[in-house]
Amino acid sequence: MTATTTAGPLSSAAHAEHVARLTPVLTAHDVSIEYEVDPPVRAVQGVSLTLHRGEILGLAGESGCGKSTLAYGLNRLLKDPAVLRSGEVTFHDADGTDTDVVALDGDALRAFRWDKVSMVFQGAMNSLNPVLSVRAQLEDVLTTHRPGLSRTERGERCAELLEMVGVDPVRLDSFAHELSGGMRQRVMIAMAMALEPQVMIMDEPTTALDVVVQRDILREIMRLRERFDFAVVFITHDLPLLLEIADRIAVMRAGEIVELDTAEQLYAAAQHEYTQTLLSSFPSLLGDFSYDDGEGAGR
Numbered sequence: 398m399t400a401t402t403t404a405g406p407l408s409s410a411a412h413a414e415h416v417a418r419l420t421p422v423l424t425a426h427d428v429s430i431e432y433e434v435d436p437p438v439r440a441v442q443g444v445s446l447t448l449h450r451g452e453i454l455g456l457a458g459e460s461g462c463g464k465s466t467l468a469y470g471l472n473r474l475l476k477d478p479a480v481l482r483s484g485e486v487t488f489h490d491a492d493g494t495d496t497d498v499v500a501l502d503g504d505a506l507r508a509f510r511w512d513k514v515s516m517v518f519q520g521a522m523n524s525l526n527p528v529l530s531v532r533a534q535l536e537d538v539l540t541t542h543r544p545g546l547s548r549t550e551r552g553e554r555c556a557e558l559l560e561m562v563g564v565d566p567v568r569l570d571s572f573a574h575e576l577s578g579g580m581r582q583r584v585m586i587a588m589a590m591a592l593e594p595q596v597m598i599m600d601e602p603t604t605a606l607d608v609v610v611q612r613d614i615l616r617e618i619m620r621l622r623e624r625f626d627f628a629v630v631f632i633t634h635d636l637p638l639l640l641e642i643a644d645r646i647a648v649m650r651a652g653e654i655v656e657l658d659t660a661e662q663l664y665a666a667a668q669h670e671y672t673q674t675l676l677s678s679f680p681s682l683l684g685d686f687s688y689d690d691g692e693g694a695g696r
C-alpha cells in the first residue's frame with residue numbers, strides 16, 4: 398500500500414476512500430503545543446487531524462508522546478506552562494456553523510466545553526466530589542448549562558443518564574466512596590454525556606479498572622455511540638484495545654502523528670516502523686484476532 402502524503406502521517410489509499418464518505422466534526426490544523434519549562438518541551442508538533450461525525454478515532458502511542466496534551470489542546474483545556482504555539486482547531490456543528498475553537502473565551506468557551514465537546518479525563522473516577530451526592534453533581538451540570546429545565550425535568554434527566562451508562566438510578570443518592578471504581582467511572586461518562594455533546598474525548602477512560610469492568614464500560618460506550626452518534630477521540634497506549642473498538646487509529650510518536658489509518662488497514666499492513674514495533678509488542682494479546690471474523694473481533 399502506498400503512502401498518500403510525504404509530509405503528514407503515513408496512510409493508505411483505503412483510508413482516503415474511507416474518510417471521503419465521512420463528515421468532519423472537529424478539525425485540527427498544524428497544532429503545536431509547548432510546555433514553557435527550562436528547557437522547553439515541544440509536546441505536540443504540527444499535528445493535523447480530522448475527527449468525523451460518529452466515528453471512534455483512537456490515539457495511540459507510548460507514554461509521554463503527547464496524547465493527553467493534544468487532547469487538552471483540542472478542548473482548550475491547556476493550563477500553564479502549556480502554550481498553544483500555533484495551529485487552528487475548528488468545530489463543525491451539526492447546525493452547520495463552524496466555530497474557531499482557539500478564539501473562544503469566557504462564556505462562549507464554557508458553553509462550548511461539555512455542551513459541544515466533553516471530556517472524560519485520565520483517572521476521572523477519582524474526580525467525583527466526595528462530599529456531594531451523584532445527583533447533586535449531575536444536577537450541577539444541568540443547572541449550569543440547561544437553566545431552562547424544571548426541577549422535575551432535571552431529576553428525570555439525572556435518572557435517565559445513570560440508566561444509560563448501566564447504573565441503577567437508586568445510586569443517585571450515593572456518594573463517591575459508596576460506589577465501585579467501575580460505577581464511578583460510569584458516572585463520569587454519564588456526566589460527560591449529560592448535554593449530548595457531538596464529541597467526547599476520552600483519555601485512558603478505563604485504564605485503572607480491571608479487565609472485566611473495562612470491557613463492560615467499553616461495550617457501553619460503543620452502544621451509546623451507536624445510539625447518539627457522537628464522535629469519540631479515544632486515547633490509550635493499548636493498541637490492541639484500539640484495534641477492537643476504533644474505526645481509525647492515529648499513532649503518535651514524540652509529538653507527531655506518524656501514521657493514521659483505518660483500524661483494519663493498520664492491523665493488516667502498518668506502514669510505519671514504529672507502528673509495526675507497537676503491534677509486535679502485543680503478540681499474545683492479539684492472538685487469533687482477525688477482522689474477517691466479526692465475532693472474534695468483538696465489533
Ligand SMILES: Nc1ncnc2c1ncn2[C@@H]1O[C@H](COP(=O)(O)OP(=O)(O)OP(=O)(O)O)[C@@H](O)[C@H]1O
Pocket residue numbers: 432434438440458459460461462463464465466467477478634
Ligand atoms: N506540566 C508539564 N510540564 C512540563 N512538561 C510536561 C508537562 N506535562 C507533560 N509534559 C511533557 O509533555 C510531553 C507529553 O506529555 P503527555 O502527558 O501529553 O503524553 P501522553 O502521551 O499523554 O502520556 P501518558 O500516556 O503517560 O499520559 C512529555 O514529554 C511530558 O513529560
